[in-house]
Amino acid sequence: MPKPDFGFSFAPNRALELSVPLLPEVQAVLEAEPSIRACMACGQCAAVCTAGVFTPLAFYRLVLQLWAGEVEVVGQRAQHCMLCGKCQMTCPRGVNIRNALLLMAALLPPKP
Amino acid sequence: MTPLLWKDYQKEVPDNHYFFVRSCIRQTFFPGAEAALLDILRNSLGLDIFEDRRHTTCTGIAYHCDLVPLETIMTVIARQLSLMTEAGYRHLLVSCVTSFGIYLEMLDMWQHHPEMLEQTREALWKSTRRTFELPTALVHTSDLIYHLRKPIADRSPHRLVDKSTQRALRVVDHVGCHYAKIFPAGGFGGAEFPSVLSGLAETFGGEMVDYPERRHCCGFGFRHYMLQENRGYSVSNSRIKFESMEAFAPDLILTNCPGCNMFLDRWQYTLAEMSGKTYDGEGKGIPVLSHEELAALMLGRDPWTLGLQMHQVQLEPLLDKIGIAYQARQKYSMVEGVAGVPREPGVLKVSFE
Amino acid sequence: MRSSEYINKDEVAIIGGGPAGMQTALVLSARGFSVRIYEQKEQLGGHLKGWHHLFPHGVAASDLLGALKEQVLARAIPLHLGQTVDHLQKVGEGWELWQGETVVGRAGVVVLANGFALFDARRKEEYGYGLYPSVLTSADLEAVFRKERPWPFGPDCAAPQIGFVHCVGSRDLKCGSPHCSKLCCVTAVKQAMAVKAFFPEAQVYCFYMDLRMHGLEYEELYRKAQVDYGVRFIRGRLSEAAPGQGKRLHVKAEDTLQGRPLHLQLDMLVLMSGMVPTFVLEQQERAVFFKEPVFGSGFVPVQGFLAAGSVVQQKGLFASGACKGPATLPEVFADAAAVACEVEQYLKSLKAVAHA
Numbered sequence A: 001m002p003k004p005d006f007g008f009s010f011a012p013n014r015a016l017e018l019s020v021p022l023l024p025e026v027q028a029v030l031e032a033e034p035s036i037r038a039c040m041a042c043g044q045c046a047a048v049c050t051a052g053v054f055t056p057l058a059f060y061r062l063v064l065q066l067w068a069g070e071v072e073v074v075g076q077r078a079q080h081c082m083l084c085g086k087c088q089m090t091c092p093r094g095v096n097i098r099n100a101l102l103l104m105a106a107l108l109p110p111k112p
Numbered sequence B: 001m002t003p004l005l006w007k008d009y010q011k012e013v014p015d016n017h018y019f020f021v022r023s024c025i026r027q028t029f030f031p032g033a034e035a036a037l038l039d040i041l042r043n044s045l046g047l048d049i050f051e052d053r054r055h056t057t058c059t060g061i062a063y064h065c066d067l068v069p070l071e072t073i074m075t076v077i078a079r080q081l082s083l084m085t086e087a088g089y090r091h092l093l094v095s096c097v098t099s100f101g102i103y104l105e106m107l108d109m110w111q112h113h114p115e116m117l118e119q120t121r122e123a124l125w126k127s128t129r130r131t132f133e134l135p136t137a138l139v140h141t142s143d144l145i146y147h148l149r150k151p152i153a154d155r156s157p158h159r160l161v162d163k164s165t166q167r168a169l170r171v172v173d174h175v176g177c178h179y180a181k182i183f184p185a186g187g188f189g190g191a192e193f194p195s196v197l198s199g200l201a202e203t204f205g206g207e208m209v210d211y212p213e214r215r216h217c218c219g220f221g222f223r224h225y226m227l228q229e230n231r232g233y234s235v236s237n238s239r240i241k242f243e244s245m246e247a248f249a250p251d252l253i254l255t256n257c258p259g260c261n262m263f264l265d266r267w268q269y270t271l272a273e274m275s276g277k278t279y280d281g282e283g284k285g286i287p288v289l290s291h292e293e294l295a296a297l298m299l300g301r302d303p304w305t306l307g308l309q310m311h312q313v314q315l316e317p318l319l320d321k322i323g324i325a326y327q328a329r330q331k332y333s334m335v336e337g338v339a340g341v342p343r344e345p346g347v348l349k350v351s352f353e
Numbered sequence C: 001m002r003s004s005e006y007i008n009k010d011e012v013a014i015i016g017g018g019p020a021g022m023q024t025a026l027v028l029s030a031r032g033f034s035v036r037i038y039e040q041k042e043q044l045g046g047h048l049k050g051w052h053h054l055f056p057h058g059v060a061a062s063d064l065l066g067a068l069k070e071q072v073l074a075r076a077i078p079l080h081l082g083q084t085v086d087h088l089q090k091v092g093e094g095w096e097l098w099q100g101e102t103v104v105g106r107a108g109v110v111v112l113a114n115g116f117a118l119f120d121a122r123r124k125e126e127y128g129y130g131l132y133p134s135v136l137t138s139a140d141l142e143a144v145f146r147k148e149r150p151w152p153f154g155p156d157c158a159a160p161q162i163g164f165v166h167c168v169g170s171r172d173l174k175c176g177s178p179h180c181s182k183l184c185c186v187t188a189v190k191q192a193m194a195v196k197a198f199f200p201e202a203q204v205y206c207f208y209m210d211l212r213m214h215g216l217e218y219e220e221l222y223r224k225a226q227v228d229y230g231v232r233f234i235r236g237r238l239s240e241a242a243p244g245q246g247k248r249l250h251v252k253a254e255d256t257l258q259g260r261p262l263h264l265q266l267d268m269l270v271l272m273s274g275m276v277p278t279f280v281l282e283q284q285e286r287a288v289f290f291k292e293p294v295f296g297s298g299f300v301p302v303q304g305f306l307a308a309g310s311v312v313q314q315k316g317l318f319a320s321g322a323c324k325g326p327a328t329l330p331e332v333f334a335d336a337a338a339v340a341c342e343v344e345q346y347l348k349s350l351k352a353v354a355h356a
């Protein structure tokens, strides 16, 4: 029998599943730059970000997405960083943001 | 003060003398359910259940779709109550959870806004010359079956147990949202831990599974189903429930609402066609029964008279587990003769040799 | 007719032998007043008896309690243990302390130090406390630390997944408690770190709305929990707990910083139950009754500024410690000393009037 066309379909569940263990590549980033753990999502870094004015880069969001295992998005967004270091000057928790961003940017496979 | 602990939500259910109002959709989808209910209450338990053929839909579905205005539904409800009053009854027995929620809502509004009650009385009088009293008890049919679960179980030849292994059958329940989520005090166990279905399944010897998405909506949602464009939303919600219960390998889904029964049953077919997946691991789907259908089966009623062949997910595997005898060849014998065997869906298995 | 002489005006009765009661008694006794403590339990200590170690420095609760009790003993403060007081009757300027039909004591001044009650977490139905064995309150977890009850998961579970829910029965109008209990945030952080110390492989989550780290060094504790202990903080209040796979619980919350619903399977869920009143005062002209709190009851109302100790509308009746609202131990001790001073001044003012 041919597949019926219902005229609608189901949407995937967009809930985050936290029960899965941290991906090894996420763990590697956290180990290489432990100060990422200190981020408290205050947003100071994002408000001054040179790239954030034009692109979806907001460092603290990348941290949240990293914890959630969304390495693709993190890798892509990290590409927007210009390494100017403005964020790091404002961070009240002393997160080494530039190094973190370099590590995050490396999550994307290099272009062939 | 309203009760704050789930176990405090216990509801007074009168033992007898009810005015019964039907569901508008149930008889189309699950034609034997209400007949079975009346048969159990009247014939097995000897209760006085009165039905007036002049009663109508409560218009709840259309009301929730914003098609019927508040004043109209109030007057329709008032008319049902006037039939109840005329027949000399004060206990209202409601078949449908949507309706049940509507009656609760109207009574609550009238309590808080007596002027609305007066307007409704006036509207009903002008249009029909009828008057009405408010019910002293508002009971959903699942409340009554729950209330009578022990006498029913005492009369049952069957139990919710796998006859060959003596394993208690695993039951997941889905309590219709409007049963207690809007007025938690109106239902057994309140909204978080409703016991109206789980208590029934346990009385029959089943094992209740409290799965994570137990309280998630079945996906009916009225507006979300009425328009084809919105139906994806409906089926996605049912899918969330199936995905959540799948891990517990349930033998049965038990519901108390015609809408929920319909969606949890039919969408299994739809999802199987869309994604190739069924949630039982064998391609047969998870059977869905309402409280009356379950009670009727337990009391030894014939599955085909009960209309179980009208379900999308077929019941034979469950009947075999429980050890309920049925005549395979009688399945499609209708009053007018033998109906043709329905077409096989692409994925879901509905005939068993 | 009982005359007012029947009561020793200088005598102070303290109702409640928790930290507040003990400290108020100690200060008053040190300043030469005659005090007695009426405690409903067989032992002094109040809630402190049930705690394992204290924030922010991890001092053993038993050490602090031991030191307090020692001082109470050294000062030979008369103790009436196992003595519940359920109402007070005014006689002249002073008070009679009653339990049911019996007078259990008399005093010129009464200090309420009845403390707080832990919010009954069963009322937050969606978390299933009392229904699912792996749902504990913060107080239950202290009992686990004290080895008075077992962990809710077996020894085979080396890397347990553990969640802490902040604000259970606090900041919740539906539960009748609009206030912030103010020390459960830091308690959660303290307990999260302790759990990690027990199970280094554990994954620990805190579900919070704001982290109210009001005390000195609390914020530092929060940072340590993140960096040194790997505790993960998720901004979003837990919506629901249900049985998950195996013996696990399945919980739902919204990660509000990401704007996405979140699901998690847990081996233990700890509810940071808030602090609520032990009773409400029913004040009559010459009597004060301690009644069961009802939905939305407040703490003991005091006159004037927040830290004040004298109970509204009642001369010679004071309140000390957490019966006036959520308070940490250092706050309770400071408050107890301040209340003792107020009591002293009150007694002196009575003397001055008598002399004049």
Ligand SMILES: Cc1cc2nc3c(=O)[nH]c(=O)nc-3n(C[C@H](O)[C@H](O)[C@H](O)COP(=O)(O)OP(=O)(O)OC[C@H]3O[C@@H](n4cnc5c(N)ncnc54)[C@H](O)[C@@H]3O)c2cc1C
Binding pocket: C015, C016, C017, C018, C019, C020, C021, C038, C039, C040, C041, C044, C045, C046, C047, C048, C051, C053, C054, C055, C056, C083, C084, C085, C086, C113, C114, C115, C116, C117, C118, C138, C139, C183, C187, C275, C278, C290, C320, C321, C322, C323, C327, C328, C329, C330, C332
């Ligand atoms: C989970 C948790 C952890 C905590 N951890 C810390 C911490 O680490 N550090 C910190 O500083 N603070 C901590 N606290 C706060 C601390 O417990 C309180 O500040 C302290 O217990 C308040 O002392 P209290 O004497 O006012 O009240 P309570 O400790 O409640 O004592 C009141 C006493 O009065 C008695 N009583 C009550 N009614 C009567 C009556 N009618 N007649 C006679 N007796 C009566 C009670 O039996 C009790 O002994 C914690 C609180 C909680 C909830």
Ligand code: SF4
Binding pocket: A038, A039, A040, A041, A042, A043, A044, A045, A046, A059, A060, A090, A091, A092, A093, A094, A095, A097
């Ligand atoms: S400024 Fe620092 S602490 Fe604040 S969000 Fe950015 S990285 Fe996190």
Ligand code: SF4
Binding pocket: A045, A048, A049, A050, A051, A052, A057, A059, A080, A081, A082, A083, A084, A085, A086, A087, A088, A097, A098, A101
């Ligand atoms: S270093 Fe990168 S992230 Fe930081 S402010 Fe500059 S562009 Fe933004």
Ligand code: SF4
Binding pocket: C166, C167, C168, C170, C171, C179, C180, C181, C182, C183, C184, C185, C186, C210, C211, C212, C272, C274
């Ligand atoms: S201290 Fe924290 S956990 Fe406690 S009520 Fe206040 S915000 Fe909630």
